[in-house]
Amino acid sequence: MSEQPESKSEERFERMVTVLIASVAVWVAITVYFQNYASNLSDQARRRAQESSIAATKKEVVGAIQYSYHWQSAYQIWSEIDWQKVAAEQAGDTATADRYAKLKEKIAALSEMLGSKYFDPAADKFINPGKYEADLYLVEATRLTEVYAAEAELGNVTNNIADALVVQITLLTVSLSLYGLSMALKGGVRWLFVIIGTGIVGVCALWLGKSLIDILARPEVNHSAINAYAEGTGLAYQGKYDEAIVKFNEAIVQKTNYKMAYSKLGDAYYNKDDLAAAIANYEAARKAGLDDVNINWNLGWSYYLTGQYSQAIEADERILSHDASVLGMRMNEAIAYLAAGDLTNAQRQYDLLNQEAERQVDEAHQRKLEPPASLWYYMDAGAIDLQNLIDQLDQDPKEWTQAPKPDLLAGDHAVIRKFADKQMTRIKETVVALEYSGKLPTAQNAVKVQPFKFGKITGKNAEGLITGFEATPDAVFFYGTDTKSVTVEFTYDGAPPKQLVWKVYLNGVENQSLRAVSNDDISSGSTWYKTFGYGFTDTFILSSGEYVVELYADLKLAQIGKFYVKEK
């Protein structure tokens, strides 16, 4: 009597579990279908990403090859003939000049870049290749790169969904096992297995719901936003910032969280000197998830220029706290501390900068490699930034000066100026010492050099030695064929230096074609001359602007002087 009900209840239990097992099997099949669907989406998106990446690389490389022809071959030959024509004109040989003029036309006909769409030799002094590059490959390569990024993001998201569904299938398999085991057990414990199994199925049901929502809400590849962004990039490359801003805004309207569009929009506003709008867009880019070196660098610098030093330091520190090798940002952080009047931290940052620069040069040389070219560029830029700050403090901002206005500078301006001058000299000496010796400058004192005199040589003896020099008042020269070159008279005291390095900056940027290094013995006299310019040819003259001449004697900055070439 007592076994009969137990047997019936056993049977009922087994039937129920059997139906549960069949139901879970259906659920597994449904989950497998969506896993397959998500996996297919992911694979296809990743394949399209690879295709776009390959196409973008190809477009860029092929574009660079083609552009190289138009610039380095066609335009170079065209320019060479043009300079020959100028030389012939200077020599009064009009027949030859005419011949060269005709030859220029023949060469121009071979290059699309030298055609009327991109260059009018009669109206343009220099060619602006930006439009040609943009049309040739830049816009399309940018578009393909963005498609790659968007497809890769889609691929990653759907792959994560597919992975989640695999986990669900595994859990459902566990629940099937639990159901199966429950049939082999007796008593209350079998219900525990059924309850746990059913709980797992319940979790999987909710999880599948979430996965389906994720599939529906997956990121899309917004081609119209990407096209607008690519066109904006091409326009910005040509310096057409207003038109670029319209395009970037169009991209953002199409895709509200388009971080790269915000970043480029920030760049465009920065180039238009609208720093408030630049900052707003850089911040929007960062909020949208772009938190790399580039965005923090630009943001930090814009904060610095607008006097928001703590924000500038925070942006720089975001990167430097985990990558101390970014020298440019180290300099930006240092100058932000300086502008904030915090000389202790500024000093600390400049010390770190010099140590890091030496480490990078040392490490490269130990591995028989060269340090990155950007090292020299950013070190030079750091010194120029300090010069700009000094110019601003001296109430003498130049056209190219980038520094906060004096009223935005905290602390004692005289102390800041002195500190900036000292650090600028230190950076300049570090750059020269690292470039020419691979080591930081030594503590030795610089050779004493009297202030430069700028002028022209008025006489030479039979051996070619200078016998006459006339200094020009205020070091101001006038633009024209009379100013092909300028001579510096320099006089040193004490022991003669063994090596001299000359650097010339035109309007704040070094003109490396005028850089000179000399190991000549100058012990026979204390006054010497160095000529900069193009006195050896009839083709070129010095262009107008401010020239800063630096003399490094045995790798120490011995003297700085300025001369000007002005329009009459």
Added chain:
Amino acid sequence: MQNNDRFKSIMAVIVAVVTVLGAMAACLATVAMSDAADADFAGIDAAIRAQKAEIVNEVNAYEHYRAFTEYTRYLELGNMFYDPNADKKTSVANGTLQRKAWGVASGIIGVFFKPRYITLDGKYDVQRELAEEWADDSKSADLNPPPHFTESDQLRKRSSFLTADMIVFALSFWFLTLAQTTEKGIKYLWATLGVLLGFAGVIGILLGRFLI
């Protein structure tokens, strides 16, 4: 009791068949997925080879174009030394310079580019050179990714369809299980539904395998 046992036995056999068919659908779906991945790989492989061929051809063609530009420079320079109004002494001097310039032009045309790409109007047909080189490359290697990607997409559709077909088999399995566990007459309805869904699943396999 005997009838019921026979029914359960038949159901068990059908369940086993449906299970095997479901496994077959899963197997075919997996094979299709794997083939799709192979086709993707072949497509990417072709794309990379095409990229290499195109870049190498561009480098070569534009090197030739550079040489042609230099050739034009010297050729035209030589032409310009001809001056019908020059006196005899100047003509002799110009002639010397002209021969020098044309000599350089002849050297360039003989060594550094293929003269057959010079067009009738005296320009260089770089696009024709690129197209001809590409045609040569295409003969010796697969440089065409789109057919592989089309095939891959097709196989993925097949895989998805067959995976969906697994749901049909799972439902068939569910109804057959229900029929097995039910004692009342409705079990025949469940069994019929299970069998019908099983047939639908078989049709799905055939469609997926041969028509998609």
